[in-house]
Amino acid sequence: xxxxxxxxxxxxxxxxxxxxxxxxxxxxxxxxxxxxxxxxxxxxxxxxxxxxxxxxxxxxxxxxxxxxxxxxxxxxxxxxxxxxxxxxxxxxxxxxxxxxxxxxxxxxxxxxxxxxxxxxxxxxxxxxxxxxxxxxxxxxxxxxxxxxxxxxxxxxxxxxxxxxxxxxxxxxxxxxxxxxxxxxxxxxxxxxxxxxxxxxxxxxxxxxxxxxxxxxxxxxxxxxxxxxxxxxxxxxxxxxxxxxxxxxxxxxxxxxxxxxxxxxxxxxxxxxxxxxxxxxxxxxxxxxxxxxxxxxxxxxxxxxxxxxxxxxxxxxxxxxxxxxxxxxxxxxxxxxxxxxxxxxxxxxxxxxxxxxxxxxxxxxxxxxxxxxxxxxxxxxxxxxxxxxxxxxxxxxxxxxxxxxxxxxxxxxxxxxxxxxxxxxxxxxxxxxxxxxxxxxxxxxx
Amino acid sequence: xxxxxxxxxxxxxxxxxxxxxxxxxxxxxxxxxxxxxxxxxxxxxxxxxxxxxxxxxxxxxxxxxxxxxxxxxxxxxxxxxxxxxxxxxxxxxxxxxxxxxxxxxxxxxxxxxxxxxxxxxxxxxxxxxxxxxxxxxxxxxxxxxxxxxxxxxxxxxxxxxxxxxxxxxxxxxxxxxxxxxxxxxxxxxxxxxxxxxxxxxxxxxxxxxxxxxxxxxxxxxxxxxxxxxxxxxxxxxxxxxxxxxxxxxxxxxxxxxxxxxxxxxxxxxxxxxxxxxxxxxxxxxxxxxxxxxxxxxxxxxxxxxxxxxxxxxxxxxxxxxxxxxxxxxxxxxxxxxxxxxxxxxxxxxxxxxxxxxxxxxxxxxxxxxxxxxxxxxxxxxxxxxxxxxxxxxxxxxxxxxxxxxxxxxxxxxxxxxxxxxxxxxxxxxxxxxxxxxxxxxxxxx
Numbered sequence: 034x035x036x037x038x039x040x041x042x043x044x045x046x047x048x049x050x051x052x053x054x055x056x057x058x059x060x061x062x063x064x065x066x067x068x069x070x071x072x073x074x075x076x077x078x079x080x081x082x083x084x085x086x087x088x089x090x091x092x093x094x095x096x097x098x099x100x101x102x103x104x105x106x107x108x109x110x111x112x113x114x115x116x117x118x119x120x121x122x123x124x125x126x127x128x129x130x131x132x133x134x135x136x137x138x139x140x141x142x143x144x145x146x147x148x149x150x151x152x153x154x155x156x157x158x159x160x161x162x163x164x165x166x167x168x169x170x171x172x173x174x175x176x177x178x179x180x181x182x183x184x185x186x187x188x189x190x191x192x193x194x195x196x197x198x199x200x201x202x203x204x205x206x207x208x209x210x211x212x213x214x215x216x217x218x219x220x221x222x223x224x225x226x227x228x229x230x231x232x233x234x235x236x237x238x239x240x241x242x243x244x245x246x247x248x249x250x251x252x253x254x255x256x257x258x259x260x261x262x263x264x265x266x267x268x269x270x271x272x273x274x275x276x277x278x279x280x281x282x283x284x285x286x287x288x289x290x291x292x293x294x295x296x297x298x299x300x301x302x303x304x305x306x307x308x309x310x311x312x313x314x315x316x317x318x319x320x321x322x323x324x325x326x327x328x329x330x331x332x333x334x335x336x337x338x339x340x341x342x343x344x345x346x347x348x349x350x351x352x353x354x355x356x357x358x359x360x361x362x363x364x365x366x367x368x369x370x371x372x373x374x375x376x377x378x379x380x381x382x383x384x385x386x387x388x389x390x391x392x393x394x395x396x397x398x399x400x401x402x403x404x405x406x407x408x409x410x411x412x413x414x415x416x417x418x419x420x421x422x423x424x425x426x427x428x429x430x431x432x433x434x435x436x437x438x439x440x441x442x443x444x445x446x447x448x449x450x451x452x453x454x455x456x457x458x459x460x461x462x463x464x465x466x467x468x469x470x471x472x473x474x475x476x477x478x
Numbered sequence: 479x480x481x482x483x484x485x486x487x488x489x490x491x492x493x494x495x496x497x498x499x500x501x502x503x504x505x506x507x508x509x510x511x512x513x514x515x516x517x518x519x520x521x522x523x524x525x526x527x528x529x530x531x532x533x534x535x536x537x538x539x540x541x542x543x544x545x546x547x548x549x550x551x552x553x554x555x556x557x558x559x560x561x562x563x564x565x566x567x568x569x570x571x572x573x574x575x576x577x578x579x580x581x582x583x584x585x586x587x588x589x590x591x592x593x594x595x596x597x598x599x600x601x602x603x604x605x606x607x608x609x610x611x612x613x614x615x616x617x618x619x620x621x622x623x624x625x626x627x628x629x630x631x632x633x634x635x636x637x638x639x640x641x642x643x644x645x646x647x648x649x650x651x652x653x654x655x656x657x658x659x660x661x662x663x664x665x666x667x668x669x670x671x672x673x674x675x676x677x678x679x680x681x682x683x684x685x686x687x688x689x690x691x692x693x694x695x696x697x698x699x700x701x702x703x704x705x706x707x708x709x710x711x712x713x714x715x716x717x718x719x720x721x722x723x724x725x726x727x728x729x730x731x732x733x734x735x736x737x738x739x740x741x742x743x744x745x746x747x748x749x750x751x752x753x754x755x756x757x758x759x760x761x762x763x764x765x766x767x768x769x770x771x772x773x774x775x776x777x778x779x780x781x782x783x784x785x786x787x788x789x790x791x792x793x794x795x796x797x798x799x800x801x802x803x804x805x806x807x808x809x810x811x812x813x814x815x816x817x818x819x820x821x822x823x824x825x826x827x828x829x830x831x832x833x834x835x836x837x838x839x840x841x842x843x844x845x846x847x848x849x850x851x852x853x854x855x856x857x858x859x860x861x862x863x864x865x866x867x868x869x870x871x872x873x874x875x876x877x878x879x880x881x882x883x884x885x886x887x888x889x890x891x892x893x894x895x896x897x898x899x900x901x902x903x904x905x906x907x908x909x910x911x912x913x914x915x916x917x918x919x920x921x922x923x
Contacts, residue, residue, distance in 0.1 A: 212763060213665040214663075215662075215664050215665055218660065220657075320658075
């Protein structure tokens with residue numbers, strides 16, 4: 034097996050979060066790595082307004098960043114969120130902690146996180162960024178990509194190619210034309226719209242800074258994540274169309290005003306540009322992507338969203354992509370430089386975990402928009418938390434395993450099912466004791 | 479709503495089985511219909527050797543053919559198959575009837591069936607075939623297709639467009655680029671290989687003519703369907719690769735000979751060109767295609783394999799495609815000429831049925847290659863058949879509902895589940911009576 038060289042480097046397609054971090058991992062092992070990105074360098078282009086998507090960085094992502102020494106730098110750009118702040122219709126709020134005291138997730142801007150990783154990669158001799166290169170074609174037999182660069186065609190000899198080009202991956206598109214590649218894309222009937230709560234006049238935060246704010250309204254919901262500048266990025270999740278409330282039905286400024294006044298009066302009061310934002314910003318769609326295998330022959334491997342895009346309701350998309358990089362690196366330890374074997378092993382081990390987090394993320398939408406306001410759900414949560422307190426890592430609530438551990442997602446699901454089974458038996462035992470007690474009391478009347 | 483005209487006809491993409499039959503349905507209602515096909519006219523090209531795929535035409539397909547007066551013409555090209563002829567390893571055979579006496583499915587060649595339909599369509603003034611037109615682009619907003627015809631580009635104004643271009647549909651490909659189109663392609667780990675049993679020296683059939691022959695071997699199987707010329711089209715279904723027997727493992731003539739001598743000695747004796755056929759013919763893959771919705775805006779609708787390709791193990795792919803045409807025609811009665819409403823209604827009503835037959839077809843592979851040789855399966859089959867005899871259409875075995883009725887597939891699945899539930903209760907009751915009888919007998923000892 035040949036090592037990557039400057040003439041035949043490893044190629045990473047996509048300089049987004051997954052691609053940038055992956056290049057850091059590869060370069061650390063001394064591999065020549067070229068990162069090809071279809072867009073211009075966002076750092077040179079400057080911040081171009083529009084949407085500022087927020088992410089929630091948690092343990093898996095931080096673990097992966099730490100391995101390449103990036104976690105401290107990144108954490109400086111983060112705002113800790115200790116729990117969900119639930120806003121009811123009357124304007125009451127309730128903070129539900131995410132984990133034990135001291136456990137939190139981190140609100141961070143996609144743009145600034147990406148730029149930190151690119152800056153770090155730029156300092157490596159082994160990493161070469163190539164911007165404005167759009168993948169035109171990919172020769173799967175030897176993994177040779179062909180890029181379009183301002184009208185010119187560039188064919189790049191490649192040792193091995195990583196597709197880190199996101200949910201609408203062009204690398205994956207090429208793999209789909211090959212034989213027997215399983216693929217599915219599945220859209221939610223709900224879409225999302227980014228909105229904005231500006232900083233207070235004194236520059237502070239208009240809502241509690243250290244929480245992820247949720248306005249759960251059963252059929253739809255609003256959330257808000259804090260930014261460093263005192264603002265909040267707000268997102269409305271709502272059905273595209275259909276009976277009752279939907280994006281389709283919100284046609285005029287009056288419709289939008291009425292909708293927010295009715296369902297989110299407290300949030301409405303904090304959004305002076307609501308109608309403008311609503312009609313200026315596009316409505317985004319929510320897709321789950323699954324495929325198998327993640328690799329093609331011995332030459333190409335998908336990572337991150339390109340392999341397994343998930344809906345955002347568990348805040349795990351980026352974390353799962355970063356975890357991909359860490360796992361890949363651990364496998365390099367075993368398989369390098371046999372890239373084919375590496376690709377095969379990664380695909381096999383990662384697929385069930387990606388499927389698990391995809392399912393969890395879909396389920397969590399239901400939980401976020403309705404269950405967090407449900408007393409039964411809260412009772413179970415209390416039992417879960419109490420057991421976690423007593424048994425420590427011997428009993429972890431599902432959310433904690435996903436968010437505050439590096440346990441493989443598929444194993445998380447299995448453990449959660451086992452724990453639920455036990456909770457159910459417990460609940461039945463309690464009910465049986467109560468019934469027995471009642472029967473005994475009645476028999477003595 | 480405007481009627482289709484010669485300047486703005488209905489366009490059907492694909493002159494295969496679904497496209498040809500659909501054009502007959504549309505023309506019968508007086509609609510101008512243009513059928514665009516990427517390949518040359520198979521009737522002019524003559525029979526070009528290679529694979530002769532056989533199909534099993536049953537009630538759904540025949541019902542759809544009858545509505546346009548085509549069933550008698552088609553049945554003249556068919557060979558009735560009254561049951562499955564099971565071949566065990568020792569060469570013993572057992573005929574398992576498909577239904578009641580007089581019920582059978584029909585072996586027919588894809589090529590001859592397609593040509594009959596195209597010939598009938600050619601006689602219609604309203605139908606115009608355009609061959610060697612490959613879909614290059616499809617403008618989804620108004621459904622305008624752009625074809626490549628020998629290097630020339632043809633843009634075709636269209637009233638409404640039907641995508642009947644098969645499992646690898648170019649129309650569907652265009653729809654995938656639009657927003658929020660759910661899609662999945664899923665491949666079996668098994669592939670197939672066409673083989674051949676020639677006619678006997680006297681021109682007759684070397685196996686019993688009126689059956690579908692099966693050599694079930696649990697992990698793989700061989701089947702054979704009769705042709706009019708005395709030959710049988712044989713298909714081997716086998717894992718692509720992996721431990722034990724697989725296509726990958728059959729590398730040499732000796733490997734193939736040994737495999738067939740070991741597992742199918744009686745069939746082997748009837749295939750003089752076995753090794754040649756095996757290495758000349760390509761190995762085919764088995765894909766299930768699902769998507770939703772089947773329509774795009776008010777301009778485009780997928781039918782047949784383009785919307786819902788299934789694996790061949792229930793012999794229902796073509797039958798489901800023909801049923802699409804019948805259902806579409808019934809909906810035209812209600813919705814024409816509102817093509818948008820028609821497309822929406824068709825997609826909504828047809829999707830659950832297509833999903834049901836896709837699942838049934840996947841499941842039936844297991845049944846065909848192993849359960850048909852399983853005594854428990856046969857016992858259940860006997861109970862099913864006995865109840866069907868007594869209760870007539872009040873109790874129909876699953877296979878009969880799929881094959882010998884026009885009951886929507888999703889309803890078939892529901893009825894089968896209900897019947898299975900009853901059979902289970904019955905079996906429990908019998909077991910309970912036996913146990914009670916035994917207990918009583920013991921108590922009197």
